[in-house]
Amino acid sequence: MGWISALARLTSLIFLATCTSLAYSQDNHCKKTIYLTFDTGNMSVATNVADILSRQNVKATFFLANEKTSRGDFSLDESWKSYWQDLLREGHHFGSHTYDHVYYVKDGPSGEIFARPQFGSKAGVMNLYNEASYCREIRRVDDRFRELTGAGIQKIWRAPGGKTSPRSIRMGTQCGYQHIGWSPAGFLGDELSSQTHPNKMLLDKASSQLQDGDITMAHLGIWSRKDPWAPAVLEQLIINLKGRGFCFATLPKHDK
Template sequence: MAEGQSDCKGTVYLTFDTGHMGVAPLVAEVLARQRVRVTFFAADERTQDGGSSLDPHWASWWRARAAEGHEFASHTLHHTYWRADAAGADGKPLFRVQPSAGPRAGNRYTLTEAEYCQEIDAAAERLRTVTGRAPMPLFRAPGGKTSPALLAAAQRCGYTHVGWSPAGFLGDELPSERFSNQALLKRALRDVRSGDILLAHLGIWSRKDAWAPAVLEPLIQGLKARGLCFRTLAEHPVYGATRRGGPP
C-alpha cells in the first residue's frame, strides 16, 4: 500500500487525532488513493451524526482502516486534557484534568496515576475492539498538554507519549478567518522536513472552512514531489521499537 522504499529521499509520519468525524470518509478516500498509511490517535469524541467516534456506528470504518494497514494508538477515552499536577496526602502524583467528551465533559477534577492510566487503557481497548488489532503502546495527550510527572506515570503503565514536530502542526484547528487553507498548505510544503511527525484531525468543530478537503491531498502530493514518503509510527526509529518490544 505504501510507496517503495527505493523512491524515498526522506520520511514523514502523518498522524490523525479523532474529531467530529465529518471528514473521516474523505480522509480515508484520499489515503487510499495516495497509498499512504498513517497512525490514528483515537478518543471517543462527540460526532456530527450524534454519536461518538468509537461507538458501534464507526466500527466498520475503523476496521476498514486496519485492513488497509494503518496503525492506532490512544488519545485518552474521553479526550481528557491535563491541566495541572497535584500531590496526594501520601505524596503520590495526582493530575487535575478536564475532559471534552464523555459524561464529565467540561468538568475539572483530579485523577490518580492509576485512574489516568485507565483513561489511556480504555481508549486502547476500545480501539482493539473496533479494529480487531492491538493498538501501539503509545498515546497522545489532548492538546499535547503534559508534564514530566504525567509522562512518567504513563511510562509506568506501559505507554510512550507522542507529540508532533513544530513544522508538523498542520493548523487544521486554527480559525480559518485568520489562517486560510492555502496559507496552511503553503507553510507545510515549505517547512516540513524528513523525520517530522505531522498532526491533523478527523474534523474540527470550530474551523469554518474545513481543512481536509482543501489541503490533505495537495499536501500529500506536494511532499511526495519533494521525495518524501509516508510511514506509520510502527516504522519510526524510536516509536517503532515500542511495538517490537511489546505484546503482539
C-alpha cells in the same frame, strides 16, 4: 498454442520484474520520511481522509478518543466500527488520545495530576487522577478498539491539546504507552480560523517547512473551522511532499 502460453508467461515475468525493480528504485530514492497523524475530532471529514490516504497509497497513525461527532454519535460507537476496521485492514496504525479526551491541567499535590475530561460522565469537571486512574483513561481506548476490530492499538498515546507535564508523561510510560506529540512544523493548522489562516496558506507553509522525521497533526474534523482543511489541503500536501522526495511511515518510529 504452446508457444503463445510460454510467451505469455515470459511477458508476465518481465512485467513483475520491472515492477519490482521500479518499487526498489523508488524506495532507494526515498531518503526522507514524514509521519502523518490524525486525532479523532468531530469526524466530519473522516471518510475524505480515508479515501485520500487510500488513493495516494499512504499510511498514517490515528489517535483515538470517544469524541462527539458531527452526526451526533461518538467516534468509538458501533456505528464507526466498519470505518476503524477498514483503516486497520489497510495497514494504518492507532494510538490512544484518552477515552474521554482528558485535558491535563496541572500536577497535583501528592503525585497525581488534575485533568478535565471533555466527554463522559465527568465532562467539564476538573478531576484528580492518580497513576492507575490515568492509565485506565489511556487503556480504555485500547480495550474499546479491540472490541470494535479484534486488534489492539499500538502502545502509543497523545495527550489532548498536547498538554502534558513530565509527571503525566511518566504515568503513560508506566502504563506501557509512549507519548507522541508533533513537530513544530507538523502543526497543520486545521483548528485555526479559516479567515486568518486560509487553506492555501496552510498548504504552502506545510509543503515548504516540513522536514525529514517530522510528525504532523491534524484532525478527522474540527468544530472551529468554517472552511474544512480536508480534503482541500490534505491530498495536495501529500503530492507536494512526494515531489520533495518524502516517504510516509507509521508510528512508533522504531516500527518504520
